[in-house]
Amino acid sequence: MSTLRCIDLTKTYGAEAGYALGGSAGGVSFDVEQGELFALLGPSGCGKTTTLRIIGGFVEPTSGRVELGGEDVTRKPPYARPTNTVFQSYALFPHLSVGANVEFGLKMDRVGRKERQTRTREALGIVGMEHLADRRIAELSGGQQQRAALARAMVKRPGVLLLDEPFGALDLRLRRQMQDELVRLKQATGTTFVHVTHDQDEACAIADRIAVMDRGQIVQVDTPVQLYRAPRTAYVAQFLNVGTVLRGKTVRQGGDVSIDTGGVLVHGAVPQWAEPGMRFSAVLPPDQVTIAPGNEPIASSDCESACGTIEHVAFTGSAFAVNLRLVDGTRLVAEVPRQAMSAGQQLNMQPGSEVVASWRRCDVIIVDDVDPELAAGDDAEQAGVIAA
């Protein structure tokens, strides 16, 4: 059952400001299921906070509708909705204790003293802060403040919890820890979450489904795995860092339509309807690209290859991300698992080493490349290649 439905939402802040959310072509729509952790992911300014505020009732949409539990709440104030929001700046009362902050909302709701105490203790327990109930907010670390803000939202047992970049101010280690805790919280309480972030790693780590946003629009809604397996556009592939995005145009060779990226000819799964000269991008996931020493392309019917040199290598903990520059200047990333290196693979990873990169045709992801902003700038160059 859908707990939350956003239907064709748009928002403009005055006529000349343009759309903060949605556009003339339409608004933002999505459904969130009961108990789901749904992430809104996109770069700064794409409309994530606006969407969250509309759901929470802090911003009125210019058009469209919000339904919570089957009820139209579009014109209802925040306190009359089964939602609670954790804002980007935690908005805690610095002079009050942790316990008093968490209890505050229950007092406003005129919950009895005994129940207030029980629920406050319970909420602090959920975030592991019972022992800090008497501490003042000003005396807490960033991570502890984050936990207190979560407890304050959880104590009201909202059906839907709205989180706006809740871990943005935390260092990486703490952020990871809070991500795990949030998933545990979700599993333990069955709460529905809408989680706003610009961090694709965070969204993939915690979300059941992700809505990828771009300039006021949702461009794809899918599970993290499906977004990696089948990003719909070059923008999604790029933002999620699915792999090297090689942008190009379709060319016909015999009966075959392939993509000319300006040096590499990619014979991926170009749609049947594609005409020569159409823009597509080929996405090469780094873990599907194999590299070997040498400077001769590998000829094979199900593989493609390109020659280049190593520019630099980044160690990621589990693998080496080898950044290559192909002979035509295209940059490509190949991932070599750490085990492969320790198993004695003979590969000189010094910058300047000549290598052949190869990949299976079936591992290339072909995506639409409809984004005019991404396309701007290299049109002349591309046209030259196609004409050549």
Ligand code: ADP
């Ligand atoms: P995000 O949270 O993804 O960074 P926002 O939802 O905050 O994006 O903003 C979306 C767009 O709306 C931005 O272009 C932003 O400048 C604009 N915007 C947000 N709030 C206001 C406001 N109160 N007045 C005018 N423009 C706003």
Ligand code: MG
């Ligand atoms: Mg924001």
